[in-house]
């Protein structure tokens with residue numbers, strides 16, 4: 094049996110209807126922006142393998158550092174013990190986060206980083222004897238697939254089977270200059286009961302790369318601060334350079350109480366989640382009363398290999414050369430936007446940093462199940478480009494090491510496919 098057949102016999106893939114799924118492609122190796130399948134065909138990974146790969150696949154520097162660590166200390170219980178990679182990573186990360194972020198809590202992925210932040214916010218109120226149980230989130234939000242993360246995500250086909258089991262959340266529209274006043278009025282009415290506001294800053298990724306303005310979000314954050322509503326900024330997608338700056342936080346004038354990271358945290362090489370928080374949040378758990386402890390942890394909390402991958406990736410990220418690469422992608426994308434703007438089948442072009450998205454005019458409703466997405470996905474794969482449209486919404490989220498010529502090649506394929514469409 095070949096790899097595809099063996100896979101089919103035993104594996105259940107994410108977000109995949111296994112009955113109707115097309116052949117799943119076995120990848121045998123990756124290098125830079127390329128993935129190579131078992132037939133020797135190569136694909137440009139234009140979505141950074143679900144938005145995680147920052148510096149390209151199988152990066153030799155990250156590989157070397159992780160390999161060294163693997164021979165030194167691969168794992169140790171993080172309750173009662175610590176290690177250099179976790180200490181160094183927390184130090185380095187806090188150095189580049191908003192100034193009020195003072196403590197780092199480790200977990201395994203984006204969803205768990207969100208779960209931890211939610212538990213911090215809710216238990217913060219509990220420990221302080223406040224009766225605050227409501228949570229505020231944005232319509233169409235996506236914060237992950239575990240139950241807490243699903244609860245604070247927009248209700249959709251993804252959450253439908255579990256709808257009865259999800260806790261209640263108050264959903265508000267993403268901020269716009271026009272709706273800010275009414276949002277504030279609405280929040281003010283219930284602010285005494287709200288434990289926290291969780292949001293994806295600047296870009297609601299999984300919802301279809303919906304974007305809002307930094308000024309509008311800052312204004313909403315300022316209001317939440319005045320109303321004593323804790324803020325959880327989910328930078329799982331936007332963190333580590335995606336928005337053109339190190340974090341979405343660097344576009345905002347207000348600082349959140351907690352922040353969530355994953356995806357690009359390790360450069361996309363190892364699973365890891367981080368929830369950072371302010372001193373005030375941390376202090377609310379300090380007590381002689383054992384009941385005020387944050388009772389949360391995972392077997393692999395602060396795994397030394399993942400910490401080392403993150404340290405190596407952040408070193409690469411902070412290089413001047415990487416900053417220039419990111420700027421180059423931003424410029425190239427905005428030039429290509431102008432070309433897309435001329436195309437009769439394209440609308441709603443939007444860009445934040447290295448993320449470019451647009452919609453295809455299809456006659457069907459804009460939705461995740463829009464058939465066009467699947468057709469486009471296959472057509473681009475045929476052309477050796479991995480793009481994964483969200484229904485009729487197409488987007489590019491390339492690894493930062495991509496060259497101008499490689500971007501031009503992707504743009505060329507996009508225009509060709511749109512023309513033929």
Ligand SMILES: *Cc1c(COP(=O)(O)O)cnc(C)c1O
Nearest residue numbers: 202203204235236237298329330
């Ligand atoms: C992907 C994502 C998550 C979930 O991360 P996982 O590692 O897939 O669990 C959470 N929040 C945002 C904004 C994301 O894009």
